[in-house]
Amino acid sequence: MTTTGPRPLRRLADIAVSELRHVSEKRATALAQMGIETVFDLITTYPRRYVDRTRQVDLSDLNVGEEIAIFAEVSKITSRRAQSGKAMVEATVSDGTDTIKIVFFNQVWRERQLSSGTQAMFFGKVTEYRGARQMTNPVVDVIVGASGVERDPSRVGRVVPIYPASGKAGFTSWEIGGFVEESLRRAGELSDPLDELLRQRNDLVTRSVAFTGIHAPSDLADVPPARRRLVFDEFLRLQLLLALRRSRIEREALGIQHAISPADLDIPPGGLSDDSHPLVHRFLAGHRFELTGAQRRALTAIFTDLASPRPMHRLLQGDVGSGKTVVALTAMLAVVDGGHQAALMAPTEVLAEQHVASLRADLEGLTIADPRVLGGVRPVNVQLLAGKLKAPERRRAIESISRGDVDIVVGTHALITDDVKFRSLGLVVIDEQHRFGVEQRSALRDKGRESSGALRDPDLLVMTATPIPRTAALVLFGDLDSTILDELPSGRRPITTAWAKSADDEAVAWAKVRSEVAAGHRAFVVCPLVEGSEKIEAASAVAERDRLASHELSGLNVGLLHGQMKDVEKEMTMERFRRGDLDVLVATTVIEVGVDIPEATVMIIEDAWRFGIAQLHQLRGRVGRSSLESFCYLFGEPSTPDGTTRLEALVASHDGFYLAEVDLELRGEGTLLGARQRGRSDLKLASLARDGELLTLARDVANQLVESSVNLADFPELVEELRLFIDEEEAAFLFKS
Ligand code: ADP
Numbered sequence: 153m154t155t156t157g158p159r160p161l162r163r164l165a166d167i168a169v170s171e172l173r174h175v176s177e178k179r180a181t182a183l184a185q186m187g188i189e190t191v192f193d194l195i196t197t198y199p200r201r202y203v204d205r206t207r208q209v210d211l212s213d214l215n216v217g218e219e220i221a222i223f224a225e226v227s228k229i230t231s232r233r234a235q236s237g238k239a240m241v242e243a244t245v246s247d248g249t250d251t252i253k254i255v256f257f258n259q260v261w262r263e264r265q266l267s268s269g270t271q272a273m274f275f276g277k278v279t280e281y282r283g284a285r286q287m288t289n290p291v292v293d294v295i296v297g298a299s300g301v302e303r304d305p306s307r308v309g310r311v312v313p314i315y316p317a318s319g320k321a322g323f324t325s326w327e328i329g330g331f332v333e334e335s336l337r338r339a340g341e342l343s344d345p346l347d348e349l350l351r352q353r354n355d356l357v358t359r360s361v362a363f364t365g366i367h368a369p370s371d372l373a374d375v376p377p378a379r380r381r382l383v384f385d386e387f388l389r390l391q392l393l394l395a396l397r398r399s400r401i402e403r404e405a406l407g408i409q410h411a412i413s414p415a416d417l418d419i420p421p422g423g424l425s426d427d428s429h430p431l432v433h434r435f436l437a438g439h440r441f442e443l444t445g446a447q448r449r450a451l452t453a454i455f456t457d458l459a460s461p462r463p464m465h466r467l468l469q470g471d472v473g474s475g476k477t478v479v480a481l482t483a484m485l486a487v488v489d490g491g492h493q494a495a496l497m498a499p500t501e502v503l504a505e506q507h508v509a510s511l512r513a514d515l516e517g518l519t520i521a522d523p524r525v526l527g528g529v530r531p532v533n534v535q536l537l538a539g540k541l542k543a544p545e546r547r548r549a550i551e552s553i554s555r556g557d558v559d560i561v562v563g564t565h566a567l568i569t570d571d572v573k574f575r576s577l578g579l580v581v582i583d584e585q586h587r588f589g590v591e592q593r594s595a596l597r598d599k600g601r602e603s604s605g606a607l608r609d610p611d612l613l614v615m616t617a618t619p620i621p622r623t624a625a626l627v628l629f630g631d632l633d634s635t636i637l638d639e640l641p642s643g644r645r646p647i648t649t650a651w652a653k654s655a656d657d658e659a660v661a662w663a664k665v666r667s668e669v670a671a672g673h674r675a676f677v678v679c680p681l682v683e684g685s686e687k688i689e690a691a692s693a694v695a696e697r698d699r700l701a702s703h704e705l706s707g708l709n710v711g712l713l714h715g716q717m718k719d720v721e722k723e724m725t726m727e728r729f730r731r732g733d734l735d736v737l738v739a740t741t742v743i744e745v746g747v748d749i750p751e752a753t754v755m756i757i758e759d760a761w762r763f764g765i766a767q768l769h770q771l772r773g774r775v776g777r778s779s780l781e782s783f784c785y786l787f788g789e790p791s792t793p794d795g796t797t798r799l800e801a802l803v804a805s806h807d808g809f810y811l812a813e814v815d816l817e818l819r820g821e822g823t824l825l826g827a828r829q830r831g832r833s834d835l836k837l838a839s840l841a842r843d844g845e846l847l848t849l850a851r852d853v854a855n856q857l858v859e860s861s862v863n864l865a866d867f868p869e870l871v872e873e874l875r876l877f878i879d880e881e882e883a884a885f886l887f888k889s
């Protein structure tokens with residue numbers, strides 16, 4: 153560790169923790185279990201919270217009955233059996249002003265944890281026992297361990313950082329703090345990749361100040377500015393990677409320049425059209441509805457992308473029912489008209505099949521020119537590529553795709569990894585997916601290029617199932633251009649949503665199912681989410697269907713849909729429900745996304761509070777898909793405050809963007825981003841719900857830096873840092889000159 157001058161943060165990742173004074177091999181192994189292998193990992197392990205010792209109450213001032221936190225040192229600890237027979241550990245603790253007793257029942261291990269000399273925080277209620285004050289079973293945070301060399305009380309300043317201590321690996325907060333402190337000391341002054349002007353303009357302290365402020369604040373007021381800088385850095389790294397990816401693609405990827413123009417969209421249903429017109433024109437002229445303004449705006453952007461020589465990378469966000477499918481279909485037709493193929497990928501086979509059925513219906517009668525066939529024209533061909541195809545069927549399908557006889561291929565996400573060769577893949581649409589990460593999109597791009605014909609990148613359109621908060625979109629889809637469908641097809645009526653809290657409310661809901669069915673409409677009943685396996689869930693759905701069919705819904709045709717059914721069975725059930733042979737469909741969340749049955753007007757969701765907000769919103773989106781008035785009843789009594797908040801939010805709002813924000817606030821970003829997202833690993837301190845402003849700031853700065861300096865050549869230190877978070881392949885792609 154001999155460097156002169158300030159040291160780049162990146163260098164700390166080259167120093168193994170075992171090089172620290174107090175880290176033995178055994179401890180290094182234990183730290184590795186916590187994901188801490190280098191000094192960089194250590195100093196980016198941040199305190200969970202802080203204790204300001206100047207605000208501590210002296211033991212001499214404790215009042216009986218108070219809930220309080222005290223900081224004290226253990227002077228004596230003994231264990232014995234209480235009269236009740238319980239194991240009892242009794243500690244005497246003092247803080248220089250006074251002494252009290254702390255008693256633990258059935259926690260024998262406390263005797264080891266709190267050996268004499270240990271300093272700790274104790275949170276609990278002060279009680280009185282035989283005239284003396286004591287605390288029973290308090291929450292304990294060991295701050296200074298009693299053992300050996302690392303016990304250096306001079307380290308306990310005014311503000312004590314509390315680290316996420318790992319019980320399993322056996323580290324106290326104090327020990328981790330010791331490692332961090334040594335790391336910081338040996339790291340010395342850190343260099344700062346952001347110049348002073350940029351820091352000043354954005355109100356950012358230097359890196360050195362930030363790391364000191366977060367780990368060793370002399371005052372609690374040091375923490376917020378430190379945190380601001382470190383969160384900014386996390387976001388900046390993430391946004392730099394996204395900006396680099398974008399600029400790389402913009403600079404060099406070769407797309408297909410489709411011969412189309414937004415003017416092809418200028419035709420209302422019933423408009424004049426003949427075979428001389430482009431396919432899109434003919435399709436829209438013959439379609440059963442007019443595009444909404446939002447759909448047109450989205451398609452104008454998409455067509456502009458398609459006509460440009462750069463490959464499109466676009467995100468289409470729209471609330472449930474906003475009509476994303478027809479946007480995708482129109483874009484696919486535009487590409488097909490030029491002799492290319494399109495692939496549509498759905499998250500499930502049920503949805504892939506539904507897409508095939510509805511695309512075929514929508515495309516009926518449409519033909520395209522094909523000089524290879526007799527007469528020079530043939531119908532537009534849509535092909536399903538799903539796991540259920542039998543081997544010979546599949547082989548035939550793959551052959552027609554590679555010959556170019558198929559125009560639109562529909563499948564699940566496995567489609568692109570399969571051994572499918574396209575004759576000329578021009579457009580890939582990913583439907584209803586937001587866990588399809590940046591890496592998978594890269595893989596897709598490579599695969600698509602191979603099968604696009606002339607080594608061109610196919611255009612890419614990603615559609616999300618439900619809106620996601622703006623901040624999350626910046627993290628997940630920051631490398632894509634984005635379009636929002638902010639308008640529902642006209643004539644939609646808000647779904648009347650009620651939370652049925654009593655048996656009477658529930659009876660009203662079942663009566664509504666009957667009256668809607670009597671009016672020729674259909675109903676969904678969503679079964680409670682069952683923890684465990686899909687099998688157990690399926691079994692409970694079967695039972696629920698039988699119960700309902702002989703009680704609340706007796707006399708109606710009640711069908712069943714769950715994940716354990718065979719694909720053909722699922723398909724048949726959906727078809728019967730679609731046709732109206734079934735009045736009610738009792739289902740698990742297999743119906744969550746995409747299912748489109750306009751006559752469905754009532755939904756009952758049992759134990760609704762068990763579902764997440766996004767899921768409830770998706771489920772509810774299965775009704776209200778036409779101009780018919782629709783109803784959604786949420787059943788169940790939440791057992792958590794969050795559950796109540798979720799149901800109240802659903803009753804109060806239909807706005808997917810609003811609900812997504814509520815969701816983010818309730819759950820944090822973890823679930824949204826998914827643990828596998830690589831960018832995630834760098835977001836240790838940042839919170840998407842709280843730090844939206846910093847994220848936007850970081851994005852602007854990232855864009856400026858990447859625009860001002862090709863490959864970030866003027867910022868070698870930042871480049872080195874970024875390499876920590878990507879693999880070599882990705883680095884080669886982003887930084888090759
Ligand atoms: P989502 O965005 O949830 O995927 P869909 O594409 O499934 O929505 O569309 C929802 C329903 O609205 C479908 O029945 C579709 O046919 C209908 N729809 C879409 N666009 C329009 C429109 N412009 N006018 C009338 N109905 C529309």
Ligand code: MG
Nearest residue numbers: 476477584746
């Ligand atoms: Mg859809």
